[in-house]
Amino acid sequence: xxxxxxxxxxxxxxxxxxxxxxxxxxxxxxxxxxxxxxxxxxxxxxxxxxxxxxxxxxxxxxxxxxxxxxxxxxxxxxxxxxxxxxxxxxxxxxxxxxxxxxxxxxxxxxxxxxxxxxxxxxxxxxxxxxxxxxxxxxxxxxxxxxxxxxxxxxxxxxxxxxxxxxxxxxxxxxxxxxxxxxxxxxxxxxxxxxxxxxxxxxxxxxxxxxxxxxxxxxxxxxxxxxxxxxxxxxxxxxxxxxxxxxxxxxxxxxxxxxxxxxxxxxxxxxxxxxxxxxxxxxxxxxxxxxxxxxxxxxxxxxxxxxx
Amino acid sequence: xxxxxxxxxxxxxxxxxxxxxxxxxxxxxxxxxxxxxxxxxxxxxxxxxxxxxxxxxxxxxxxxxxxxxxxxxxxxxxxxxxxxxxxxxxxxxxxxxxxxxxxxxxxxxxxxxxxxxxxxxxxxxxxxxxxxxxxxxxxxxxxxxxxxxxxxxxxxxxxxxxxxxxxxxxxxxxxxxxxxxxxxxxxxxxxxxxxxxxxxxxxxxxxxxxxxxxxxxxxxxxxxxxxxxxxxxxxxxxxxxxxxxxxxxxxxxxxxxxxxxxxxxxxxxxxxxxxxxxxxxxxxxxxxxxxxxxxxxxxxxxxxxxxxxxxxxxxxxxxxxxxxxxxxxxxxxxxxxxxxxxxxxxxxxxxxxxxxxxxxxxxxxxxxxxxxxxxxxxxxxxxxxxxxxxxxxxxxxxxxxxxxxxxxxxxxxx
Numbered sequence: 001x002x003x004x005x006x007x008x009x010x011x012x013x014x015x016x017x018x019x020x021x022x023x024x025x026x027x028x029x030x031x032x033x034x035x036x037x038x039x040x041x042x043x044x045x046x047x048x049x050x051x052x053x054x055x056x057x058x059x060x061x062x063x064x065x066x067x068x069x070x071x072x073x074x075x076x077x078x079x080x081x082x083x084x085x086x087x088x089x090x091x092x093x094x095x096x097x098x099x100x101x102x103x104x105x106x107x108x109x110x111x112x113x114x115x116x117x118x119x120x121x122x123x124x125x126x127x128x129x130x131x132x133x134x135x136x137x138x139x140x141x142x143x144x145x146x147x148x149x150x151x152x153x154x155x156x157x158x159x160x161x162x163x164x165x166x167x168x169x170x171x172x173x174x175x176x177x178x179x180x181x182x183x184x185x186x187x188x189x190x191x192x193x194x195x196x197x198x199x200x201x202x203x204x205x206x207x208x209x210x211x212x213x214x215x216x217x218x219x220x221x222x223x224x225x226x227x228x229x230x231x232x233x234x235x236x237x238x239x240x241x242x243x244x245x246x247x248x249x250x251x252x253x254x255x256x257x258x259x260x261x262x263x264x265x266x267x268x269x270x271x272x273x274x275x276x277x278x279x280x281x282x283x284x285x286x287x288x289x290x291x292x293x294x295x296x297x298x299x300x301x302x303x304x305x306x307x
Numbered sequence: 308x309x310x311x312x313x314x315x316x317x318x319x320x321x322x323x324x325x326x327x328x329x330x331x332x333x334x335x336x337x338x339x340x341x342x343x344x345x346x347x348x349x350x351x352x353x354x355x356x357x358x359x360x361x362x363x364x365x366x367x368x369x370x371x372x373x374x375x376x377x378x379x380x381x382x383x384x385x386x387x388x389x390x391x392x393x394x395x396x397x398x399x400x401x402x403x404x405x406x407x408x409x410x411x412x413x414x415x416x417x418x419x420x421x422x423x424x425x426x427x428x429x430x431x432x433x434x435x436x437x438x439x440x441x442x443x444x445x446x447x448x449x450x451x452x453x454x455x456x457x458x459x460x461x462x463x464x465x466x467x468x469x470x471x472x473x474x475x476x477x478x479x480x481x482x483x484x485x486x487x488x489x490x491x492x493x494x495x496x497x498x499x500x501x502x503x504x505x506x507x508x509x510x511x512x513x514x515x516x517x518x519x520x521x522x523x524x525x526x527x528x529x530x531x532x533x534x535x536x537x538x539x540x541x542x543x544x545x546x547x548x549x550x551x552x553x554x555x556x557x558x559x560x561x562x563x564x565x566x567x568x569x570x571x572x573x574x575x576x577x578x579x580x581x582x583x584x585x586x587x588x589x590x591x592x593x594x595x596x597x598x599x600x601x602x603x604x605x606x607x608x609x610x611x612x613x614x615x616x617x618x619x620x621x622x623x624x625x626x627x628x629x630x631x632x633x634x635x636x637x638x639x640x641x642x643x644x645x646x647x648x649x650x651x652x653x654x655x656x657x658x659x660x661x662x663x664x665x666x667x668x669x670x671x672x673x674x675x676x677x678x679x680x681x682x683x684x685x686x687x688x689x690x691x692x693x694x695x696x697x698x699x700x701x702x703x704x705x706x707x708x709x710x711x712x713x714x715x716x717x718x719x720x721x
Binding site for chain 1: 495498499502503504505506507575576617620621622623624
């Protein structure tokens with residue numbers, strides 16, 4: 001097994017390009033496994049993994065669960081929408097429960113930035129951040145970059161535009177860190193109120209016109225409008241957003257070149273992405289989902305080896 | 308009781324004076340010679356120690372009544388005593404808020420026999436909600452001269468104007484921690500490169516600067532006396548500097564810990580460093596120190612906000628803002644000594660804050676003596692606060708207060 005520089009996957013910020021390459025190479029092997037008639041390997045037998053989701057999730061939770069089952073790990077699941085319990089108490093109590101259950105790994109999604117860092121200071125298990133508020137979503141960034149690599153051969157030198165609600169997006173931040181570590185050029189595009197004021201300090205290009213962004217890029221990673229994270233008004237209406245930032249087939253046809261369309265899901269069809277794009281030959285959205293399992297298998301496998 | 312402090316270096320009038328002998332006769336402190344000594348006295352060797360008039364803190368919170376599990380008036384007074392403070396201004400953010408004769412009398416009665424002298428600050432608006440005024444003139448008859456909403460800004464421009472006008476009847480001072488709450492809404496830390504990398508909602512410097520600019524314009528219009536608390540940005544320092552040059556009656560303070568951290572220290576999501584105003588950038592830290600040097604900023608404050616374990620032991624965005632700052636104050640000064648020097652640091656906790664309170668008396672009825680070199684370990688064995696929300700808790704520190712005198716009361720810490 002190749003060396004991994006961290007015990008936890010808290011964010012892309014904390015890992016180096018070599019770690020990412022190691023994850024990709026390991027995922028290549030697991031992708032082969034997933035295409036076999038018998039899709040299961042005994043790599044994580046006797047390892048117990050807790051999937052703790054304090055925020056709603058469909059594909060990330062399923063993807064992790066499937067990855068864990070394919071690796072023969074024992075899994076337990078906990079979901080809470082936090083509707084009736086004060087969030088801080090829940091996490092502290094959960095920490096204590098995890099300590100008592102003696103699990104080996106924890107996959108956690110939480111609405112607070114830094115929640116997995118808090119967890120990592122209090123428990124001994126390996127922790128994988130499955131999304132912490134508006135901070136990071138490292139496995140999504142890894143599977144996005146892996147999907148670009150698969151589609152275009154390599155990530156280095158490619159131009160990737162991340163379009164939409166950058167301010168509330170953990171996917172955007174992790175993607176920026178990951179793509180830059182792999183040598184890609186990154187642009188962010190969206191209404192200026194949904195772009196963090198200091199985003200250009202991360203070394204990304206900033207574009208307010210979606211047509212120009214599409215013209216510039218090889219890959220457009222279109223983000224979901226995070227209505228649930230918008231506590232205050234950032235733009236007038238979804239109608240106006242879809243008119244000026246939504247991507248449809250007509251827009252893509254005007255480019256005079258072929259670009260790759262990605263989306264971390266779930267899609268607000270007709271808002272940020274029209275069905276004639278989401279379901280078109282440009283789209284690799286379902287490949288992202290498929291690659292997600294292989295990437296998560298790789299991350300689980302590599303972290304288990306850091307004990 | 309007479310005490311001879313031998314070989315003590317006094318810090319006053321902008322310099323560290325040569326070591327001399329000082330006699331405390333039970334009332335005041337005076338430089339002395341062998342011929343002037345009384346028949347009976349106790350000698351204390353102060354070689355290596357520094358002394359000054361008693362220290363004054365313009366911003367600290369007691370949490371009593373209402374949240375006695377965080378800090379009581381007694382525990383706060385004990386904290387002030389062992390930390391070298393002989394006077395302190397309390398914030399009114401208790402439950403209930405300090406806003407009527409009852410609360411004022413409660414604090415005055417509770418603190419009467421305590422070591423430090425407490426100055427009660429009453430809320431300027433009821434429940435510190437920024438709307439209806441408290442009965443300021445009536446409260447002034449009970450000794451309250453300072454009005455402000457403590458940890459909350461008085462953001463309503465109309466109320467700010469009227470408060471500055473109304474207080475002029477009895478020479479009251481409006482204390483305000485100015486920032487625009489709408490621009491700071493949901494903010495968790497300073498808005499900048501670090502908050503962007505952490506995906507954290509930021510509190511822009513603009514939130515403070517706009518409020519200070521607006522409040523200084525109101526002050527120019529109304530007259531009155533304004534003290535701006537816990538300023539944190541370079542632009543704020545500039546604004547106050549210009550206002551002072553224009554002759555406005557404005558003073559300002561900065562939290563000591565604001566000079567010891569920047570937003571970069573928050574990368575590990577350490578809730579002990581979640582404070583308001585938030586730690587800003589190096590350029591702001593440097594500008595704050597310049598502001599202290601050129602007299603724009605009058606005082607250093609502890610901004611002591613005690614919080615219980617659960618209020619801080621949580622995810623960053625759910626944790627409360629605040630840090631305790633009394634016992635770590637002398638070590639904090641020692642950390643800044645190289646950059647600012649003892650004469651300036653001491654001036655900002657003695658004559659500076661006394662000037663803010665309008666007391667420029669030369670009477671030496673208080674004294675603080677500290678050892679800038681003593682190392683000690685700050686932990687539960689010596690923490691006198693009921694809270695421990697400090698990034699220096701369970702850490703070794705350098706600099707410790709040794710003796711404090713206040714109005715005939717003597718305190719010795721070995």
